Amino acid sequence: MKKWKKKFIEFSLKRKVLxxxxxxxxxxxxxxxxxxxxxxxxxSDLxxxxxxYAHAIIQSRIHPDILLGLAYKGIPIVVATVIALKIxxxxxxxxxxxxxxxxxxGDGGIIVGKSIKKNNSIIIIDDVLTSGLTIQEFINLFNIKKNNVISGIFLIFDRQEYGTTEQQSSIQEIETAYSLCKIFSIINICDLIQYLIKYNKYQKELKNILEYYKIYGSKEINY
Incomplete structure (x- = not known):
C-alpha cells in the first residue's frame, strides 16, 4: 500500500469521516x-x-476549463481544490x-459561480461513489453531456459496488454512458480492506465488510 493512502485512511478514521x-x-x-x-x-481538513484532489487532477493530465462541485458535499471540496491548484x-x-x-x-438559475458554456471541458467533483445515481441524475437533469465535455469525475472514495445492475460496476456504467469521462478516486474499498488486513485493524468490522462485498461488490475488486 502506498504511504499516502495509508495516511489518508488514518486521517479519515481520526476525523470520524470513516x-x-x-x-x-x-x-x-x-x-x-x-x-x-x-x-x-x-x-486544515479542507x-x-x-x-x-489537486494532486490527482495534475496526475490525470486532464486540462479542464471548469471544476464543478456537486451540491452539497462537493461544494467545499471544489473551492478547496481550486485554491490548492493555484497555490x-x-x-x-x-x-x-x-x-x-x-x-x-435575482440572478436565477441552477449554477453558482463560473457560467458553463458550450464545449467547456468540465471536471465534476464529488465525494463518494456508490451506485452512481447522483452523478448520472445531475448530468442528465442539467444536460451537461449534450453541450459540454465531461473530462473526468474526481472522488474521495469509490465504494466499488455494482451499479443499477449486477453486470457492471458503477464506474463502468458511467464511463459507458459518458464515453469521454474517466473516474478517479483518492482511495477505494480495496485500499481500505488492504489496510485493515495489513495492520490488523477492526477485524470484526472487516469480516462484515467482506460479507457485504460478496453481495454488492463489483467484479473489479481485487484485494
Whole structure:
C-alpha cells in the first residue's frame, strides 16, 4: 500500500469521516461502513483534502476549463481544490456548483459561480461513489453531456459496488454512458480492506465488510 493512502485512511478514521456500524444507503443497501465527508470540516481538513484532489487532477493530465462541485458535499471540496491548484501549481481554474433547486429570483438559475458554456471541458467533483445515481441524475437533469465535455469525475472514495445492475460496476456504467469521462478516486474499498488486513485493524468490522462485498461488490475488486 502506498504511504499516502495509508495516511489518508488514518486521517479519515481520526476525523470520524470513516465509520463502522449499520448504515442505510440511498441505494437501499445496508452497509457495514459509511464514509461521510461532512466531517472534514476545519480549515486544515479542507486544505489537506484540496491538496489531494489537486494532486490527482495534475496526475490525470486532464486540462479542464471548469471544476464543478456537486451540491452539497462537493461544494467545499471544489473551492478547496481550486485554491490548492493555484497555490501548489499556479493553475488558476474557475469553479461552479449547482443548487438543489432552481432559483427563481435575482440572478436565477441552477449554477453558482463560473457560467458553463458550450464545449467547456468540465471536471465534476464529488465525494463518494456508490451506485452512481447522483452523478448520472445531475448530468442528465442539467444536460451537461449534450453541450459540454465531461473530462473526468474526481472522488474521495469509490465504494466499488455494482451499479443499477449486477453486470457492471458503477464506474463502468458511467464511463459507458459518458464515453469521454474517466473516474478517479483518492482511495477505494480495496485500499481500505488492504489496510485493515495489513495492520490488523477492526477485524470484526472487516469480516462484515467482506460479507457485504460478496453481495454488492463489483467484479473489479481485487484485494
Amino acid at each position: 465509520k463502522f456500524g449499520n448504515f442505510k444507503l440511498r441505494s437501499g443497501r445496508n452497509s457495514p461502513y459509511f464514509f461521510n465527508s461532512k466531517y472534514f470540516c476545519t480549515g 486544505l489537506k483534502l484540496g491538496e489531494c 501548489q501549481y499556479n493553475i488558476n481554474l474557475a469553479y461552479s456548483f449547482n443548487r438543489k433547486e432552481i432559483k427563481t429570483y
